[in-house]
Structures are given as structure tokens and as C-alpha cells.
Amino acid sequence: MDIKLVDLVTLHNRLKPEIDAELEKVFATSAFINGPTVGELEAALADYLDVKYAIGCASGTDALVVALRGLGIQAGDEVLTTPFTFAATIEAILLVGATPIYADIDPKTLNLDTLKLESAITPKTKAILPVHLYGQGCNMTAIMAFAAKHHLFVLEDNAQAFGASYGEKKLGTFGHASATSFFPAKNLGAFGDAGGIFTNDEALYQKMKMIAQHGSKLRYHHEVLGLNSRLDTLQAAVLKVKLNYLNDFNAARQKAAAWYDAFLADANLQTPQRDKAGSHIYHQYTILVENPGQRDALQQFLKEQGVPSAVHYPVPTHLQPAFADEKYPKGSLPVAESVAERVLSLPMHTELTEAEVAFVCEKIIAFVGKR
Ligand SMILES: Cc1ncc(COP(=O)(O)O)c(C=O)c1O
Structure with a gap:
């Protein structure tokens, strides 16, 4: 069985005619920028x-x-966030001259523990910069109340959660x-690097748009110091087609997650824990094993069985040499x-079949055993 961690090729082959047509329109006008x-x-x-x-x-x-710059965050300011995220979250804070400060995460959802915000x-x-990790939202009710108070x-x-909801509203x-x-590889992915910023505040929108276009x-x-961070028209064309299918992509991931949940129900490990207040769109399906040695051995065992997996993320950001701060030594965010x-993280993508998930789970249970 040829199991892939992420399968963008099969997905692309399904959407190719539509995407090609949109790309051709861009080629025909050569309006590659804006x-x-x-x-x-x-x-x-x-x-x-x-x-x-x-x-x-x-x-x-x-x-x-760009969003941090638009909000006026600068040197001397602190931004409260999670230590369990991709490096970019912390890079952005440091790149605008501010300092990341941390609250530890919830051991179930692995998102910011909102009970730890006050003391941080x-x-x-x-x-505050909450990260909706793996496709599931932070407790936005608590975070918005905390932010308003302070x-x-x-x-x-x-x-990682574009398309997921918290309560009645979409995250973001x-x-x-x-x-x-x-x-x-994101749930809505382009054919290269691309990103987006969202707001309901018109003045902030104007400012952020200007910053992303050379401050002009x-x-x-040039009114303010900006940078060149435009979205390529070719990437926009790809995303425009894929956006029409995003709900289907997310539903396919949820279906695969439900198979994992069922097959791993008795396994001696922790499957992803859901916060019932929101939806989960499984950018990753990430299990938690008992001890570290077991994780590395399980990953090696799965590799030998033809099952790819990944670790998101092996080092929390406060322990990364690039972001180290003496305020957060080892042991400070246990x-x-x-x-x-x-x-x-187990194979997760729109093309997974039940047989593939069953195969992956059978191998995992052979290693970790049942409860
Ligand atoms: C949580 C998180 N924040 C930020 C980023 C940065 O996005 P990009 O790789 O498009 O720069 C990523 C993705 O890689 C991410 O997973």
C-alpha cells in the first residue's frame, strides 16, 4: 500500500482542467502582479x-x-502567545521588534491554556496571538474576554484552521x-508560498494593505515603511478554484479523522481531543503517546512498515536557539x-481511503497495544 503523508498530486489531477483554465486566463493577460x-x-x-x-x-x-505592523506592535511591546506552534508565529513577533511571552498549552487540545493567560x-x-493548532480553534470566548479586560x-x-468554526463564527x-x-499542504493550498490577512476594521485594512505594497x-x-508582500496573480488563480472545494476538502479530512478515531478507540495512546464548542478540520491528525522514547520508536517502526508520519513540532519555540529568552528556561513551560x-502526526489529506487508515491503525496498535 502506497500511503502518503500528504497527497497533493491526486488532488491536483482531479482539479487540473479547472485550474489550468484559470491559469491560462492569467497567462493571456500577463497581469502577474495585482x-x-x-x-x-x-x-x-x-x-x-x-x-x-x-x-x-x-x-x-x-x-x-504585516498584521502586527498594522496593529502598531513594535519594539518594547510584548505579544502573548503559545510556545507550541510553527516557528513563523514567533519569527513574526520578533521581526517587528516585539517580544514573545508565553502561556503554556492545554494538555488535551494542545492550544493555549486560557487559565494560564492572566499570570503571563x-x-x-x-x-495576544492565539494559534488554532492542527485545525481546531482556541477557546475564543475566553480569549476575547481576556483581551477586552486587558x-x-x-x-x-x-x-492551520482556515474554514473551521468556533461557536457560530469561522475562526479568523x-x-x-x-x-x-x-x-x-495547508487545507487551502496554493502552488507555492501564499498567505492572507483578514479584518473587519477598515482603517486597519487600509494600513495593512499599504504595508504589504511597499507602504504605498x-x-x-511611500507613506509608511512597507515591504513587498503581494499575492501572485497565478497563486490567486489556483486558490480561487480550490476555495470552491474547501468545504469538501475539510469534510474529507473529517471523514478520515473519524476513521482514525474509530480504529484507534482502544489503542494505548491519546487521539486528538475535540473542543465541542468548535469544529475541527484536521490540518493534522496528531496522536500523543505515553513517553518520548516510545514516540521515536513508533515513528521508526511505522516507517519500516511503509507508513510515513511527522512530528509537529519536536521543539517548543522557547527552547529554539533562534528565539531563546532567559525568562523561559527548560522546564518553564512543562x-x-x-x-x-x-x-x-499521521497521514492526513483529502484522498485518504478507509483501507489506508485501517492499515495505518493496525500497525500503530501492533506497536502500542490496546488499553
Ligand atoms: C501556525 C502557523 N503559522 C504560520 C505559518 C506560516 O505560514 P507560511 O509557511 O505560509 O509562511 C504556518 C505554516 O507554515 C503555520 O503552520
Whole structure:
């Protein structure tokens, strides 16, 4: 059985005629930068999330940087976030000159533990940056109440949960702004790097749009320090087609997750824990084993059986040399540190079959046993 961790090829082959037609339109006009398709996609994305404004940009990392700049976050400011995320979340905070501060994560959802927020903030804290990890939202009710109480900006990192909801609303619509990634393997993926920013605030929208386009509204007139972070028209064309299928993609992932849940129900490990207040769109299906040595041995065993897997993420951000801060030595965020040694992401994509999931689970149970 040829099991893939991610299968973009089969997905592409299904959508190829439609995507080719959209790409041809861009080639025909050669409007490669700021072509009309970019605006069409932005309108469709805003409509999909039910927000007023969307801005396409060059990557999810840039989306975070531009949004933080738009919110006025700068040197001397602190941004409260999770230590259990992809590096980009922390890079963005540091790149605008601010300092990341952390609250530990919830051992079940692996998202920010909202009970730990109060003790983490200081008078310098200006914003909170929740990350909706693996496709499931943070507790946005608690986070919005906390932010209102302390007058913090809220920037959602929605790179892994675009299309998931929390309560009645889509994630990425709660904060002052949200940023997402359209990295190819994301639930809505382009054919290269791409990202987006979302807001309901018109002044913030205008500012962020300007920052992403060299700080300029009128060509060759630069009002603020900006950068070049436009979304390519070709990427917009791909995303425009795929957006029409995003709900189907997410439903296919949910179906695969339900098979995993069923086959692993008695396995001696923790399957992804759902927060019933929201939906989960399984950007990753990530299990948690008992101890670190077991995780690495299980990954090796699965590899030998032809089952690919991945670790998201092996090192929490406060322990990464690039972001180290003496305020957060080893042991300071124990839940994130323990989880990083025990997580394993299983094959998850739109094309998985029940037989493939059954095969993966059979191998896992052969290794970890049943409870
Ligand atoms: C949580 C999170 N934040 C930010 C990013 C950055 O996105 P990109 O790779 O498009 O720069 C990613 C994706 O890679 C991510 O998973």
C-alpha cells in the first residue's frame, strides 16, 4: 500500500482542467502582479469567512508580520502567545521588534491554556496571538474576554484552521485581524508560498494593505515603511478554484479523522481531543503517546512498515536557539515541553481511503497495544 503523508498530486489531477483554465486566463493577460484575479479571490475569501476585508499576501509568515505592523506592535511591546506552534508565529513577533511571552498549552487540545493567560501578562503586553493548532480553534470566548479586560489586540494565527468554526463564527473572524497561510499542504493550498490577512476594521485594512505594497497607495509615493508582500496573480488563480472545494476538502479530512478515531478507540495512546464548542478540520491528525522514547520508536517502526508520519513540532519555540529568552528556561513551560516529545502526526489529506487508515491503525496498535 502506497500511503502518503500528504497527497497533493491526486488532488491536483482531479482539479487540473479547472485550474489550468484559470491559469491560462492569467497567462493571456500577463497581469502577474495585482491582476484582477487577486481582487476576485480577496472578495471570495472575505465572503467565505464572513469578514469585510481580505488581503492576499506572499506567505503566512508575511501575513503575521504585516498584521502586527498594522496593529502598531513594535519594539518594547510584548505579544502573548503559545510556545507550541510553527516557528513563523514567533519569527513574526520578533521581526517587528516585539517580544514573545508565553502561556503554556492545554494538555488535551494542545492550544493555549486560557487559565494560564492572566499570570503571563505584564504592563508591556499589547497583543495576544492565539494559534488554532492542527485545525481546531482556541477557546475564543475566553480569549476575547481576556483581551477586552486587558485592552489587548487579538491577532489570530489561522494558518492551520482556515474554514473551521468556533461557536457560530469561522475562526479568523474573532480578533482585530487574522493571518492565514496558503502553503501548498495547508487545507487551502496554493502552488507555492501564499498567505492572507483578514479584518473587519477598515482603517486597519487600509494600513495593512499599504504595508504589504511597499507602504504605498499611489505608485512611487511611500507613506509608511512597507515591504513587498503581494499575492501572485497565478497563486490567486489556483486558490480561487480550490476555495470552491474547501468545504469538501475539510469534510474529507473529517471523514478520515473519524476513521482514525474509530480504529484507534482502544489503542494505548491519546487521539486528538475535540473542543465541542468548535469544529475541527484536521490540518493534522496528531496522536500523543505515553513517553518520548516510545514516540521515536513508533515513528521508526511505522516507517519500516511503509507508513510515513511527522512530528509537529519536536521543539517548543522557547527552547529554539533562534528565539531563546532567559525568562523561559527548560522546564518553564512543562506541558508544551512534554507534548513536543510525544506527538506524532499521521497521514492526513483529502484522498485518504478507509483501507489506508485501517492499515495505518493496525500497525500503530501492533506497536502500542490496546488499553
Ligand atoms: C501556525 C502557523 N503559522 C504560520 C505559518 C506560516 O505560514 P507560511 O509557511 O505560509 O509562511 C504556518 C505554516 O507554515 C503555520 O503552520
